[in-house]
Amino acid sequence: MAINEPATRPENPRFSSGPCAKPPTFDVTKLSDAPLGRSHRAAVGKARLKAAIEGTREILGIPADYKIGIVPASDTGAVEMAMWNLLGARKVEMLAWESFGAGWVTDAVKQLKLDAQVKTADYGQIVDLSTVDTDNDVVFTWNGTTSGVRVPDGDWIKADRTGLTICDATSAAFAQVLPWDKLDVTTFSWQKVLGGEAAHGMIVLSPRAVERLESYTPAWPLPKIFRLTKGGKLIEGIFEGATINTPSMLAVEDYLLALDWARSVGGLEGLIARANANTKAVADFVEMHDWIDFLAHDPATMSNTSVCLTFTDARVKDGAAFAKDIAKRLDTEGVAYDIGAYRDAPAGLRIWCGGTVETSDVVALMPWVEWAFETEIAALSETV
Ligand SMILES: Cc1ncc(COP(=O)(O)O)c(C=O)c1O
Numbered sequence: 001m002a003i004n005e006p007a008t009r010p011e012n013p014r015f016s017s018g019p020c021a022k023p024p025t026f027d028v029t030k031l032s033d034a035p036l037g038r039s040h041r042a043a044v045g046k047a048r049l050k051a052a053i054e055g056t057r058e059i060l061g062i063p064a065d066y067k068i069g070i071v072p073a074s075d076t077g078a079v080e081m082a083m084w085n086l087l088g089a090r091k092v093e094m095l096a097w098e099s100f101g102a103g104w105v106t107d108a109v110k111q112l113k114l115d116a117q118v119k120t121a122d123y124g125q126i127v128d129l130s131t132v133d134t135d136n137d138v139v140f141t142w143n144g145t146t147s148g149v150r151v152p153d154g155d156w157i158k159a160d161r162t163g164l165t166i167c168d169a170t171s172a173a174f175a176q177v178l179p180w181d182k183l184d185v186t187t188f189s190w191q192k193v194l195g196g197e198a199a200h201g202m203i204v205l206s207p208r209a210v211e212r213l214e215s216y217t218p219a220w221p222l223p224k225i226f227r228l229t230k231g232g233k234l235i236e237g238i239f240e241g242a243t244i245n246t247p248s249m250l251a252v253e254d255y256l257l258a259l260d261w262a263r264s265v266g267g268l269e270g271l272i273a274r275a276n277a278n279t280k281a282v283a284d285f286v287e288m289h290d291w292i293d294f295l296a297h298d299p300a301t302m303s304n305t306s307v308c309l310t311f312t313d314a315r316v317k318d319g320a321a322f323a324k325d326i327a328k329r330l331d332t333e334g335v336a337y338d339i340g341a342y343r344d345a346p347a348g349l350r351i352w353c354g355g356t357v358e359t360s361d362v363v364a365l366m367p368w369v370e371w372a373f374e375t376e377i378a379a380l381s382e383t384v
Contacts, residue, residue, distance in 0.1 A: 003371055003374045003375045003378065004371075005333075005368075005371055006364075006367035006368055006370075006371055008364045008367075009334070009335050009364060009368075010335055010336065010360075010361035010362075010364040010365045010368075011358065011360070011361055011364075012024070012357075012358065012361050013334055013335050013336050013337050013361075013365075014337055014338075014357075015336050015337065015338065015339050015351050015352045015357065015361075015362075015365065016337060016338035016339075016352055017145055017171065017305075017306045017338070017342075017350055017352045018145070018170075018171070018189075018191050018192050018352075019191040019192075019195070019197070019198055020191065020192055020193065020194075020195045020352055020354055020356055020357075021195050021352070021354075021356045021357050022195040022258075022356060023194070023195055023257070023258055023261035023262075023356050024261075024356065024358055025261055025264075026195070026257070026258075026261075030257055031250060031253045031254055031257065033253065034048075034249050034250050034252070034253035035048060035249050035253075036249055036250060038249070040243065040246055040247055040249060041242065045249055046240075046241045046242065047241075048241075048249065048252050048253065048256065049070060049241030049242075049243065049247065049252060050240060050241040051256055052070060052241075052252055052255050052256055052259070053068045053069075053070065053239070053240070053241060055256065055259040056068055056202060056259070058267075059174070059259060059262050059263065059267050059268055059271075060173060060174070060178065060268060061180070061268060062180055062204055063180055063181075065207055066180065066204055066205060066206055066207070067204070067205040067210060067234070067239040068202060068203070068204050068205075068239060069202065069203045069204075069205075069228075069238045069239045069243075070200055070201075070202060070238075070241070070243055070247060070252075071200070071201045071202070071203050071238070071243070071244065072199070072200070072201070072225055072243075072244060072245055072247075073199070073201060073225070074189040074190075074191065074198055074199055074200060074201045075168065075170035075187050075188055075189035075192070075201045076201070077201045077225070078187035078188070078189070078201035078202060078203040079104060079166070079168050079187050080107060080226070081203060081225075081226045081228065082166050082185040082187060082203060082209075083104065083107055083108065083112065083139065083166065084112070084218065084220070084222055084226050085213060085218065085222065085226065085227075085228055085229075086137065086164060086166065086185065086209065086212050086213065086216070086218075087108065087112060087114060087137060087139075087166075087218070088112065088114060088216075088218050088219060088220075089137070089212060089216045089218075090136060090137055090162075090163060091116075091117070091136040091137070091163075092108060092114050092115075092116040092117070092136060092137045092138075092139065093116065093117045093118075093119060093132055093133065093136045093137070093138045093139070094108050094109070094116045094117070094118045094119070094138075094139050094140075095119050095120075095127045095129075095132065095138065095139065095140035095141075096118070096119070096120045096121075096127075096140075096141070097120065097121040097122070097123070097125060097126050097127060097141075097144050097147060097149055098123055098141070098144035098145070098146040098147035098149065098342075098345065099144075099146040099147075099342060099344040099345065100141055100144065100145060100146065100168065101120075101140065101141040101144060101168070102120070102344075104139050104141070104168065105118050105120070108139065112220065117136070119131065119132070123146075123147040123149075123295060123308075123345055123346050124147055124148075124149060124294075124295040124296055124297050124308075124346070125149065125297055125298075126149050126150075126151070126298070126301045127140075129151070129156035130156060132156055132157075133163075134156075134157050134158045134161035134163050134165060135158070135161055135162045135163050136163045137163045137164045137165075137166065138157075138163060138164075138165050138166065139166045139167075139168075140165070140166075140167060140168070141167070141168040141169075142167050142168065142169040142171075142172035142173075142176065142178065143169070143170075143171040143172035143175075143176065143303050143305055143306065144303070144306075145170070145171040145303075145305075145306040145342070146306070146308070146341075146342035146344065146345040146350075147295055147296070147306075147308055147345060148294065148295050148296050148302065148303040148306050148307050148308030148350065149295070149296045149301045149302070149303060150172060150176065150301055150302070150303045150304075151301070152300045152301055153177075153179070154178075154179035154181075154182035154183070157179075157182035157183075159181065159182070164184040164185060164208060164209055164212060165182060165183050165184045165185070166184065166185040167183050167185065167186045167187070168187055168188075169183075169186050169187065169188050170187065170188040170189050170192050171188075171192050171193065171303070171305045171306050171354075172188075172193075172305065173186070173188040173192070173193060174188075174192075174193035174194050174262065174268065174271050174354070174355065175193045175271055175272060175275040175304055175305045175354050175355060176272065176275075176304065176305075177268075177272070180204075180206070183204070183206065184205070184206040184208050184209040184212075185203065185204070185205055185206070185209050186203075186204040187201060187202065187203050187204070188201070188202055189201045189202070190202070190251065190254075190255045190258070192305075192354070193271070193275075193305060193354040193355065193356070194255070194258035194259070194261075194262060194355075194356065195258060195354075195356040196251065196254055196255045196258050197248065197250070197251035197254050197255070198251075199248065199251060200247060200248070200251055200252075200255070205239075210234055213228055213229050213234055214229060214232055214233060214234060215232075217232075224244070225244060225245065227244070258356075261356075262355075265355065270355070271354075271355040272304070272355075274354075274355035274357075274359070275304040275305055275353055275354050275355050276304050277359045278304070278307075278353035278354075278355075278357050278359050278362045279302070279303075279304040279307055279353045281359055281362040281363045281366065282307050282309070282351055282353065282362060282366065285366040285369070285370075286309065289370065290312070291311060291312055291313035291373060292309055292310070292311055292312065292369070292373070293309065293310055293312050294307070294308065294309060294310075295308035295309065295310055295345075295346060295348060296308065303353075304353055305352065305353055305354045306350055306352060306353075307350065307351045307352070307353050308341065308345065308348060308349070308350045309348050309349045309350070309351070310323075310346060310347065310348040311323060311326075311347075311348060311373070313373075313377065315377060315380060315381075316377075316380070319346075319347040319348075320347040322347070322376060322380075323340065323341060323347040323348050323349060324340060324347070325376050325379075326349065326369070326372045326373060326376055327339050327340035327349060328340075329372045329375065329376070330365075330368055330369070330372050333368065333372075335364075335365060335368045336351075336365055336368065336369075339351050339352075349369070351365070
């Protein structure tokens, strides 16, 4: 039986969780002012890098006494730079509830060989944050991109903590409120919520993180690409646009354009509202259908960016194959690209709901998910 296709298609089928959709107003010709073929250390290049740093501070409301640096190797580079520079000074707690957090656990335990206390939760759940002692150094992911589970708030982090909080916020920054007074190191990449280009990461340091950097030398060697201090002092230039190595000025220009767009939609508040509206469009659909559910168990921890869904219909026996077929069908139809669950995550769909996605596109997508589901279910019964 052929299931009728919905009448409306998303105008933009890009729902990938990274690189994420470019801002709706994006046009590559708008990058023509990029100082290409010029040194990033010339005044013109440095000014663009500084503007990227200060634009980030403005939109995210980062305190004036926090340092913001543009670093190599995207969010991964920024997180590992933080771990390699700062850990080892005191006890460490590693928190993980999905794939990326698990990767930072591997770094701490297997690579740095730290005797870390590891706290994990299954996909869809979150670690019991009330058990975390922030007098230890704590490494965690604010928004678990592969499970769609996020930290609800920073209340579990003590204001007078003696440890450092190291937070991978790559799929949270520009979509969720980050309590800067509770975060000592925060990292994210341009390719996520603002739909920028890959390869560049950002690291935000609190005064206490800087103090640690200037008072502690780790036992292991640090490659040049990770070094944030020289002679026991912070390399201030990194936080003023003098990057460690050569950045892409095209990617910088693209990020500046994304920041302009963020301003045009009302800054952080506007971005959060857009992400929430997108997530609500998915939630309204889930509410009306009993064969699909969120991977996140608790609404308080449900992501408004990487929204992860599972199929709960009892007729589905091979969940992984079923979800894969649905994602493929939607891709082939050109209505949704890249929405299969992450390779290490439970089978299902992951629909990016960050602010660069238009709510009208999420609304248009959901009947297509139903169409693909019904078509696959019909195909199942045909093969029995
Ligand atoms: C939570 C989280 N951490 C780290 C990464 C790695 O980011 P990047 O590829 O920008 O280094 C990702 C990418 O999706 C992520 O979602």
